[in-house]
Amino acid sequence: MHPFPIEFYARPTAEVARDLLGAVLVHRTRSGLISGQIVETEAYCGSEDPGSHAFRGSTPRNEVMFGAPGRAYVYRSYGIHACLNAVTESEGNPGAVLIRALQPLSGLHLMERNRGRCDDLCNGPGKLCQALGIGLELNGADLTGTELYIELGEAPAAVGVSGRIGLSRGADLQLRFFLPGSPFVSRGKPHVTQ
DNA sequence: GCTAGGATGCTCT
DNA sequence: GAGCATCCTAGCC
Numbered sequence: 396m397h398p399f400p401i402e403f404y405a406r407p408t409a410e411v412a413r414d415l416l417g418a419v420l421v422h423r424t425r426s427g428l429i430s431g432q433i434v435e436t437e438a439y440c441g442s443e444d445p446g447s448h449a450f451r452g453s454t455p456r457n458e459v460m461f462g463a464p465g466r467a468y469v470y471r472s473y474g475i476h477a478c479l480n481a482v483t484e485s486e487g488n489p490g491a492v493l494i495r496a497l498q499p500l501s502g503l504h505l506m507e508r509n510r511g512r513c514d515d516l517c518n519g520p521g522k523l524c525q526a527l528g529i530g531l532e533l534n535g536a537d538l539t540g541t542e543l544y545i546e547l548g549e550a551p552a553a554v555g556v557s558g559r560i561g562l563s564r565g566a567d568l569q570l571r572f573f574l575p576g577s578p579f580v581s582r583g584k585p586h587v588t589q
Numbered sequence: 590g591c592t593a594g595g596a597t598g599c600t601c602t
Numbered sequence: 603g604a605g606c607a608t609c610c611t612a613g614c615c
Contacts, residue, residue, distance in 0.1 A: 437607070446607070456600065473608050474598025480607090493607060521608050561607055 396421075398544035404464035408483045408490035412438035413572050415481065415492055419500065419548040422527045423541065429505050429527050431497030431517055432548050435573040435580040437559050439480070441489040446565030449489035459535045460489040467543060469524070469534040476521030479529050481538055481545065495560075495571075497523050498579040519581045 399418070404411055413436075421430040439447040441460075448457040448470065459468040460482055468480040468491050484490035497517035499506055506516045506526035517523040524530070529543070536543050555575040558567050573580045 439607075448607080451601085454601075470607085471599060473596090473606060474600090475596085476608050478607065495607085515609095519608070559607075563606080566607095 396541070396544075397546050398539045398541075399465075399546065401463070401465040401539055404481060404483050404538070405485055406483065408438040408440045408492060409570060411481070411483045411490075412436040412492040412570070413554055415494070415545065416554055416572055416574055417548045417551040418545050420479075420494060420497060420527070420545050422529060422543050424502075424505070424528050426505055426528075427502055429502030430500045431523070431527070432500055433494060433496075433545070434498050434577045435494075435496035435571070437493040437495055437572070438570040439491045439493060440570070441484060444565055444568070444570075446559060446562040446568070447489070447491070449491075453489075457489070460491050462486060462535075464490075465537065465539050467529075467533055467536040467538055469529060469531055469536075471531060472521060477524040477530055478520040479524050479527075479533075493520060494523065495520050496573070496579055496581045497526075498577065499526075518579055 415433050415436050418433050441449050449460045453461045463486050464483050466482045472478050479494045480491035482491050507513050510526050516526045555573045556569050557571045559571045
């Protein structure tokens, strides 16, 4: 178990987003360990990004983004889903990487139980949170700790880049990163590889 | 197989 | 009161 240190997150958001591809997200729950390899991320670059929650300043909901890097920012989307982000940059300089999709590695039976189904376990931000049992109570959790953390995985052979998904503003920015050809990325726009 | 549209409720204006 | 970093299903091809 070797969680990424704070220094990993205290860098430009787009760099962190790209480097998180292939890394392994681990959640130690009471029922057991659940983990998956990150295959899709999106970068949200703080106060200058119109698609970022932090664009219009700090609110009670997004204050974690303005805090120290290496924390988990979990927010509720569309009233029902939870989405997991990793806070980046530095304190007072908000940035976050949205984890959009995982390739399940361990704890498959727990994911299936959490999701109530056996397919499409992690190919979307809301789905992967449900599969891993991540809820709003983990907002602000320390990603360098032992309960919820990200560790080094297999380095990706190639990285794909495209516009972000589901945003009304800033969707044209090339800040979505994914593993080309992976069957576990969420459905969305046509893939652009680099 | 794919796509369009409704459900859903919290957050901010 | 409108908007939203989504998901699921019915209906169509």
